[in-house]
Amino acid sequence: MDTIGFNQHTSHEYNEELEEIRNLLLNMGGMVEKQLQKSVQSILQTNTKMAKKVIKKDLGVNALEVKIDEECTRIIAKRQPAASDLRLIIAVIKCSTDLERIGDEAEKIAKCGHFLIENNFQGQFYKEFEKLSQVAIQNLHHALNSLARLDFEAALATVKKDDFVDQLFESLNNDIILSMSEVPNQIQSLLRLSWASKALEKVGDHTKNICEYIIYLVKGKDVRHLDIDTLKEEYF
Amino acid sequence: MDTIGFNQHTSHEYNEELEEIRNLLLNMGGMVEKQLQKSVQSILQTNTKMAKKVIKKDLGVNALEVKIDEECTRIIAKRQPAASDLRLIIAVIKCSTDLERIGDEAEKIAKCGHFLIENNFQGQFYKEFEKLSQVAIQNLHHALNSLARLDFEAALATVKKDDFVDQLFESLNNDIILSMSEVPNQIQSLLRLSWASKALEKVGDHTKNICEYIIYLVKGKDVRHLDIDTLKEEYF
Numbered sequence: 001m002d003t004i005g006f007n008q009h010t011s012h013e014y015n016e017e018l019e020e021i022r023n024l025l026l027n028m029g030g031m032v033e034k035q036l037q038k039s040v041q042s043i044l045q046t047n048t049k050m051a052k053k054v055i056k057k058d059l060g061v062n063a064l065e066v067k068i069d070e071e072c073t074r075i076i077a078k079r080q081p082a083a084s085d086l087r088l089i090i091a092v093i094k095c096s097t098d099l100e101r102i103g104d105e106a107e108k109i110a111k112c113g114h115f116l117i118e119n120n121f122q123g124q125f126y127k128e129f130e131k132l133s134q135v136a137i138q139n140l141h142h143a144l145n146s147l148a149r150l151d152f153e154a155a156l157a158t159v160k161k162d163d164f165v166d167q168l169f170e171s172l173n174n175d176i177i178l179s180m181s182e183v184p185n186q187i188q189s190l191l192r193l194s195w196a197s198k199a200l201e202k203v204g205d206h207t208k209n210i211c212e213y214i215i216y217l218v219k220g221k222d223v224r225h226l227d228i229d230t231l232k233e234e235y236f
Numbered sequence: 237m238d239t240i241g242f243n244q245h246t247s248h249e250y251n252e253e254l255e256e257i258r259n260l261l262l263n264m265g266g267m268v269e270k271q272l273q274k275s276v277q278s279i280l281q282t283n284t285k286m287a288k289k290v291i292k293k294d295l296g297v298n299a300l301e302v303k304i305d306e307e308c309t310r311i312i313a314k315r316q317p318a319a320s321d322l323r324l325i326i327a328v329i330k331c332s333t334d335l336e337r338i339g340d341e342a343e344k345i346a347k348c349g350h351f352l353i354e355n356n357f358q359g360q361f362y363k364e365f366e367k368l369s370q371v372a373i374q375n376l377h378h379a380l381n382s383l384a385r386l387d388f389e390a391a392l393a394t395v396k397k398d399d400f401v402d403q404l405f406e407s408l409n410n411d412i413i414l415s416m417s418e419v420p421n422q423i424q425s426l427l428r429l430s431w432a433s434k435a436l437e438k439v440g441d442h443t444k445n446i447c448e449y450i451i452y453l454v455k456g457k458d459v460r461h462l463d464i465d466t467l468k469e470e471y472f
Contacts, residue, residue: 073326080316090309093326097333177427184420188413194427 014079018088021071022147025092025099028064029144032102035061036140036203039109040133043196044126046117054110061103068096084220091217095147098206098213102140105199105206112196121189125176129197132168136200136207139165143210155214158207165204172197250315257307257328258383261335264300265380268338271297272376272439275345276369279432280362282353290346297339304332320456327453331383334442334449338376341435341442348432357425361412365433368404372436372443375401379446391450394443401440408433 035054042051072089075081081089139161146155176194180187271290278287308325311317317325375397382391412430416423 069326069330073322076312076326077318077322082313086309086313090305090312090329093329094305094333097330177424180416180423180427181420184417187416187423191413191416191427191430 017071017075017079018085021068021075021089021092024064024068024071025095026144026148028061028068028096028099029140029147031057031061031064032099032106033137033140033144035103035106036109036137039106039113040130040137040200042110043113043116044130048114048117051110051113051117055107055114058103058107061100065096065100069093084217087217087220091213094213095210098209102203102206105203108199109196112192112199115192116189119189121186121193124179124186124190125172125193128168128172128175129193132165132172132197132200135161135168136165136203139204140207143207143214146211146214150214150218152215152218155211155218159211159215162204162208165201169197169201169204253307253311253315254321254324257304257311257325260300260304260307261328261331262380262384264297264304264332264335265376265383267293267297267300268335268342269373269376269380271339271342272345272373275342275349276366276373276436278346279349279352280366284350284353287346287349287353291343291350294339294343297336301332301336305329320453323453323456327449330449331446334445338439338442341439344435345432348428348435351428352425355425357422357429360415360422360426361408361429364404364408364411365429368401368408368433368436371397371404372401372439375440376443379443379450382447382450386450386454388451388454391447391454395447395451398440398444401437405433405437405440 035057038050039054041047042054072093076086076089079085139158142154142158142161145151146158173194176190176197180190183190271293274286275290277283278290308329312322312325315321375394378390378394378397381387382394409430412426412433416426419426
């Protein structure tokens with residue numbers, strides 16, 4: 001396994017500061033992952049209360065993003081970090097944005113859930129929706145683990161898995177669109193299910209971004225926007 | 237008008253470096269704005285060639301984002317900036333992400349355009365779609381001007397205008413959904429028009445983020461996720 005820790009400094013306090021921003025980011029990741037799980041559950045279990053809770057809790061995620069960015073800026077100004085420490089801080093700033101946006105997607109899913117429950121949607125395609133959500137949430141979970149252990153190979157493996165999320169979304173979305181033509185009185189609800197699926201696909205994109213920042217952090221090379229074949233050529 | 241320049245340094249080279257990343261970001265902004273305009277035109281003028289061009293050109297925007305982040309990281313490592321210079325660099329890093337995502341939205345709109353042209357869509361709601369696009373693109377244009385002149389008040393005014401983008405989107409989207417039930421054989425195309433409208437609404441969100449980073453840059457205070465009333469209380 002190809003892992004690194006970040007530099008150890010003679011200043012005990014500096015080490016703690018770097019550790020703290022990583023912990024804050026992991027806390028934010030854990031919070032967002034839970035939000036996402038609950039947003040999906042609110043749909044599958046027709047739980048209005050849970051949907052409302054997710055919509056309310058997004059504020060906590062937002063506040064954490066601002067706190068992390070402030071901490072990072074403070075450390076840069078105070079410690080003037082170089083090399084891998086600086087990469088860590090830049091990666092944390094970039095990841096916090098993606099985690100915040102995943103929080104936004106969870107909120108959107110919960111809002112769709114709220115609509116579906118209010119409109120007594122009968123749960124067509126919930127099996128496929130559940131499958132998509134499982135893969136998307138699992139990928140996010142793996143990405144957060146890769147972040148916790150700065151595990152380059154796990155991050156790369158998760159980047160590759162995003163294709164599967166895209167495939168599941170495309171297939172489900174095509175089925176939903178077809179069904180819209182057949183059951184026009186269900187269009188409003190089917191549209192919300194399509195939006196919720198699209199939100200899961202976006203979660204996949206953000207998860208991929210996070211993994212690419214981990215690769216950048218470990219390898220010092222920016223791999224965003226490379227296609228998977230180029231990535232493989234570079235690293236396998 | 238409340239504007240600031242960034243600090244002037246005794247090192248001529250350092251000043252040029254800071255100027256360069258701001259110019260790179262403004263170039264990226266200009267590129268993205270053009271992409272967005274063309275993506276909308278491809279729909280309104282049923283221009284397949286233009287749609288394909290937008291889809292292809294997103295690669296240039298992606299490359300520019302990576303270049304800007306690398307430049308910013310290099311400057312932090314070399315110059316160890318403090319105070320307002322550091323805020324400038326952090327704001328540039330954050331803005332580059334939002335501009336790249338606006339590029340993604342332009343690509344999505346162009347893809348919807350491509351579908352609509354292929355399927356001979358008759359252009360229902362194009363007047364409303366054009367209105368929405370005009371407001372969204374105008375806001376982006378104002379945000380980029382605020383960035384060029386580091387104009388805090390203009391940035392704040394643009395944040396406020398995002399509500400209008402949201403209203404236009406909600407109204408148009410409701411009309412599209414209603415129409416879906418009435419003309420089921422047009423569902424596929426109406427759905428693409430709904431996605432393209434949603435992409436414009438997302439452009440509005442990213443534009444708002446950029447303005448909030450400008451406010452952070454000028455005022456040194458992070459205003460993300462504050463509601464507009466709190467913003468007004470703080471600054472008026």
